Amino acid sequence: MPISTALDQLHASVKQNRWFWYFTVFNRIALAAGFLPSGFTKIMGERFTSLSVNHPMGHYLEALHKTGFYYPFIGVLQMTAAFFLLIPRMATLGALIYFPIILNIFVLSVAVRFDGSLLTSPLMVLANLYLLCWDYDKLKYIFPFNRLPEQPARPMLPATFRTFPVRFFAGVAATVLLIACLLLTGFDLKPRNHTRDCLTQCAGSDNPQACQAFCDCIHQQGRSLDDCLARYHQAGPSKQ
Structure with missing residues (x-):
């Protein structure tokens, strides 16, 4: 067919x-x-x-x-x-x-x-x-x-079937x-709308200090998202 x-x-x-x-x-x-x-x-x-x-x-x-x-x-x-x-x-x-x-x-x-x-x-x-x-x-x-039809198409019938x-x-x-x-x-970090919202992600982060720096990078310094993410990933997980 x-x-x-x-x-x-x-x-x-x-x-x-x-x-x-x-x-x-x-x-x-x-x-x-x-x-x-x-x-x-x-x-x-x-x-x-x-x-x-x-x-x-x-x-x-x-x-x-x-x-x-x-x-x-x-x-x-x-x-x-x-x-x-x-x-x-x-x-x-x-x-x-x-x-x-x-x-x-x-x-x-x-x-x-x-x-x-x-x-x-x-x-x-x-x-x-x-x-x-x-x-x-x-x-x-x-x-x-x-392909374009040789004859006009028939009008569509009204909706009649009620099977869900x-x-x-x-x-x-x-x-x-x-x-x-x-x-x-699916994202490791998001800018969120405000600094306080962004900081809520840091408690469960692998590197809370780098996360806080990310939020500062976005909301205080006004750097690009890619730049701030690169800085966060370069910091890596915190060593305890």
Whole structure:
């Protein structure tokens, strides 16, 4: 069976299940709610967080805030994507606009180990990917294994199947737990939002003094994350 036919059949079966439709609506609303406040803040020209400029994410956001019309432009795109997601006929375009923005936020959050979006951003990326897969019938012709139909496609039947997809939602729950474990515990040190929060990591550190120096390096000296991490690793475990 050609891969295009197999994907069409899988997509059709998913679209006819009411539980998947509920999950799609939930993702659209959740993603829209994630971008509306931040987009509005940028349009109003206000700084997005109260992080110190010494913090890696705070330094980035401060620079972004001073980029002139580029800062509110991002807010306009965020709010446009969010509103489009809430309009059924525009939801596909909304998901397409949303994806590069949230992917950038995810990569940035991991790069600077920012607690504020370290967990939420990858989940939002996955939710966005789900919405793009939901609209596979509209986007499939960008793939090389699909050809334009000779006749117009038949309209999709309304969601009718009520069988609860246990394996799918179990996979969703397992994925959320796995991402939480990897991102929340997978880093030896994180800058955290403030010095006092950063210092809470030092009690269980292999070298508490080096950990304290790391926090000072970030929040007081304003050095780069890579530089402060390199200093911490060079210190090595403490000798008792």
